Amino acid sequence: MTPPAVTMSFADPAVAAVLGAVVEGAPLVHCLTNIVVAGFTANVLLAIGASPAMVENAQESGEFAAVAGSVLVNLGTLSAERERAMRAAAAAAHASGTPWVLDPVAVGALAHRTELARELLRFHPTVIRGNGSEVMSLAGVRDAAGKGVDSAAGSADALDGARWLARSAGCVVAVSGATDFVTDGTEVVAVPGGHLLMTRVTGVGCALGAVMAACCAVDRRPVVAAATASAVLAAAGERAAAGNPGPGTFAVRLLDALAALAAEVRPPAT
Amino acid sequence: MTPPAVTMSFADPAVAAVLGAVVEGAPLVHCLTNIVVAGFTANVLLAIGASPAMVENAQESGEFAAVAGSVLVNLGTLSAERERAMRAAAAAAHASGTPWVLDPVAVGALAHRTELARELLRFHPTVIRGNGSEVMSLAGVRDAAGKGVDSAAGSADALDGARWLARSAGCVVAVSGATDFVTDGTEVVAVPGGHLLMTRVTGVGCALGAVMAACCAVDRRPVVAAATASAVLAAAGERAAAGNPGPGTFAVRLLDALAALAAEVRPPAT
């Protein structure tokens, strides 16, 4: 494993520029996601100024993916209909050049969704975002299976697999962990920071995938877009964790912190 | 466009009377709604003293609509099964005289759900609640399509369409916006107030439809019921926005404010 060459954080001007473009452009982010985190994901996107819309039936998801600013396909709580809608959305996003993010929740732990995730790779996601176990599983590393939706592997352990996956799938891969890593197969950006409380609230990882989709809608450099999303969540997580609140309070403050960060990068009205 | 003749707010005795009847009667509100807002909607209904129940499969939704106090049909996150359940619930509500509210989420932006909404009009909703784009689309106004689930049109722009829709569908139409308008095609009630933060939290509009359903269960004057719901949400939004909190804190306080308003109209126990 080669050490990452670059580190990014919220203090980086590139991060402020991408988040500012989200605030300014209010991109329509089409989310196919799961019943556990759908509300929280929508609130995270609203907090940073994006415009979330969840359309998850097969009749509409392709039509909508072609007009949306970007698409999120999150494999949690699959159903037969949601799977058809995901295939239609991924295909339409690919055909129309709409950036899209694949979040392969629990891939590796379950055979069916591992196959589905591999199948969706044909539609060339812009970014794949997962934890160490998910990324290693998609990269074909043996014994990578996590525990349910949680990772058994650290993000650094998964870095070689992430690079391989990025090159073979022709996309950017983002591995979440104590430090997040974003790679296009060659370049690696490390985003440290965040807080342990982010793992004690459901949906923070899923929301990170959604924020990556929002950033991809306004910036066509997927490494920068994905690293921006990680840096924004990490900074918001640190603010929200000040004083070490309980997880209920932390989740509320995380939304407040995201909105505050978005307000800070917004140029003052003239 | 004729200016509205009447303005209502939470200070209006009719509003307190209807909300008091909800608190007293604890109506069973049967919600067919979407995965993004289901939890928040239930919490809003509980906060005002109603009894929410979400039954969204086709085998049960008709049976349940016939015994519920009212029904909400919200078209977000459609699925084939949820659509069948919605048709069954709307048909049963119509047949049994149960008041029901149609919330045509994103109608106009997507062809499939525009057709579904038109089809459901056959079962004569008591109230249709939407934003400007949704109402104009249902009224057949060209180029009314919103951006995903958000409106591209103000509520006042949609007022002529709302009146036409109310007359042609034989129901009450409520248009949400900076000022909400409620019309039966002739009379128009304006409900000003609320706060911009209500658009920065997912599900406030959807919850408004649910509160309209709760009010329709206890008062058979749908204009008064719908205007009451708007006035209650507007007043709660203003209270919750005091001090301009972040959106996470605002959503929590909105539930607190709704419960406080419900407690204020409750006659003291004797």
Next chain:
Amino acid sequence: MTPPAVTMSFADPAVAAVLGAVVEGAPLVHCLTNIVVAGFTANVLLAIGASPAMVENAQESGEFAAVAGSVLVNLGTLSAERERAMRAAAAAAHASGTPWVLDPVAVGALAHRTELARELLRFHPTVIRGNGSEVMSLAGVRDAAGKGVDSAAGSADALDGARWLARSAGCVVAVSGATDFVTDGTEVVAVPGGHLLMTRVTGVGCALGAVMAACCAVDRRPVVAAATASAVLAAAGERAAAGNPGPGTFAVRLLDALAALAAEVRPPAT
């Protein structure tokens, strides 16, 4: 009705021991639950240190039930696919000896789900958790139907039915109410406490079923496991209700209180 012989509360060393085992073991709890409460349920499980995972499609739920620490089957917001997934999960849990909890939401009020719940009894749930009306309905008591998802009967009224159901189904039955009762058909444990605000927030009862599943994963005495879950929720509810907050604030504090209780029973790191 014989008075219960034993009362348990959070002060009981057995409760601290079982909760401590959850914190230590972080059991994987496989939840098949409804769209209203899925996010809150996951956050409650995370707050006590368990590892929630929601897998609700028929292709995966059986495979996952065999490897999970325990399974929750909650009948809210049924769909045809979720029903197939529930049958597969219950069958796999039974076959592999994985403890599982049945939460028969709104059984009695709706014929279809009453049949489904009876059918699932074939797979011998470890614990059935319901309110008075649900338990009486499953026990075959006439006129037990609740109002939607809410109970028309107190928990004490349902105690004879609960005992009968426990004996006939060969499982433990937990009846929720102002006082919770847990019985294996012979022994009865009463868990008093909690707070009325727990009924003003959606999903507290559903989350209780999930906490029972977490406790069953670490302790094979289902009466103790179920009573522990009730005692933990009751204690957290009392803490969260201090100062009588609104329901929005209460729900946030309930998660904080659960995490605080879990931290208190965790042995200090050495």
